[in-house]
Amino acid sequence: MKALYSVKLFLIKFFKYFILIFFAFWMLLPVVSCLITAAKPDKEYQSTSIMQMPKNWFNFDNYIHAFKVSNMGVGFRNSFIVLVSVLILTTLIGTQLAYVLSRFRFPGNAVIRGMFTLAALLPGIAMQVAIYNLMGNMHLINTLYGYIFMMMGTDVISIYIFIQYFENIPVSLDESAIVDGASYWTIYSKILLPLLKPAIVTALILKGVGVYNEYYAANLYLQNKQTLGTIAISLYSFTGPMGSKYNMITAGVIITLLPALVLFLLFQKQIYNGIAAGAVKE
Numbered sequence: 001m002k003a004l005y006s007v008k009l010f011l012i013k014f015f016k017y018f019i020l021i022f023f024a025f026w027m028l029l030p031v032v033s034c035l036i037t038a039a040k041p042d043k044e045y046q047s048t049s050i051m052q053m054p055k056n057w058f059n060f061d062n063y064i065h066a067f068k069v070s071n072m073g074v075g076f077r078n079s080f081i082v083l084v085s086v087l088i089l090t091t092l093i094g095t096q097l098a099y100v101l102s103r104f105r106f107p108g109n110a111v112i113r114g115m116f117t118l119a120a121l122l123p124g125i126a127m128q129v130a131i132y133n134l135m136g137n138m139h140l141i142n143t144l145y146g147y148i149f150m151m152m153g154t155d156v157i158s159i160y161i162f163i164q165y166f167e168n169i170p171v172s173l174d175e176s177a178i179v180d181g182a183s184y185w186t187i188y189s190k191i192l193l194p195l196l197k198p199a200i201v202t203a204l205i206l207k208g209v210g211v212y213n214e215y216y217a218a219n220l221y222l223q224n225k226q227t228l229g230t231i232a233i234s235l236y237s238f239t240g241p242m243g244s245k246y247n248m249i250t251a252g253v254i255i256t257l258l259p260a261l262v263l264f265l266l267f268q269k270q271i272y273n274g275i276a277a278g279a280v281k282e
Contacts, residue, residue, distance in 0.1 A: 031257075038062050038251035045247040062251035070237035070252055071226060076259070078144060078222075079212060079231040086151045086211050087204055094155060094203065095196060098162030099188050103174060113163075120156040128220070135221060142223045150221065151211055158203035165199040166192065212260070231256050 037045065039054035041061065048054075066072070101109060131150065132141075140146025169192060177187045215232040222228040235252045238245040 034250040034253050037247050038254055040247050042245075042247065062247050063255060066238070066248045066251040067255060069248075070234040071229065072231065072234045072252065072255060074227065075229050075231040075234035078228060081144065082148055082151065082230065083208060083211050085148045087208055089148075089152050090155055090158065090207060091200055091203065093152070094158045095162050095193060095200070096188065098159050098166055099192065101159075102163045102166035103171070116156045116159060125216075132220070141221055142228065144222070144228055147218065147221050147228075150217065151214070155203070155207055158207060161199050161203055162196065165196055169195055 033050060036051060036054060039057050039059050039062070040048065041059065044055060101113060135141050135146060135150060140149060173191055174187050177191055213232060218230045218233055222230065222233070225233055235249060235256065238248040238252070
């Protein structure tokens with residue numbers, strides 16, 4: 001029986017690590033493929049297969065060329081401005097809206113929540129005609145602040161995360177603060193907002209990834225690509241009617257991954273804690 005139990009434990013551990021290694025392999029395979037392709041000059045790329053190892057792993061010519069030709073410096077600058085502005089403003093708006101919906105019971109509260117749910121079910125692409133007309137009438141097309149304004153659109157998932165987290169904070173905190181003479185703004189900014197840090201981290205990750213990788217709206221509304229293009233637009237500089245230079249594209253992909261990778265390595269503890277603590281609770 002002891003031997004059978006040992007075999008059972010071994011099989012459980014074996015399959016556990018096998019599954020982890022299997023999925024890690026398939027998750028890392030595209031990144032490895034990009035590294036292999038980005039290290040190959042044009043002639044070597046055209047004469048070898050995708051997964052054939054490059055002759056020189058330390059060939060950085062593609063990275064330098066991709067950064068210069070695709071105007072990635074401007075792309076990183078614009079993406080940074082958009083990302084910081086959108087994350088700060090959407091966090092302030094989302095937390096304040098969630099505070100009102102969770103702490104105040106008024107006619108129409110349930111209707112507003114239902115409208116947010118309905119908005120989340122509508123595909124964004126189906127509303128682009130109306131949004132484009134609205135942006136045009138407000139003269140916000142081909143402006144960075146107009147694009148920021150549009151990307152600040154209601155983030156339903158983040159709002160529901162904030163609402164759920166607010167509902168897990170005792171109302172007695174609000175009542176005690178009111179008894180001490182605190183205003184609603186003081187309660188929100190000084191008491192409740194610091195307690196929302198885990199939920200804010202979760203919302204920032206979800207929103208930040210979407211804004212950083214967003215291409216369709218940036219390509220549609222930021223028509224001056226040389227001065228207003230984001231980093232996602234820069235990656236399409238090597239595509240055209242004559243074909244695509246995938247060794248340059250993959251070099252650009254690796255460059256765009258580096259900022260996110262550095263931020264993840266620096267703040268991975270906060271990210272993990274935020275996701276775990278900011279999850280929906282019963």
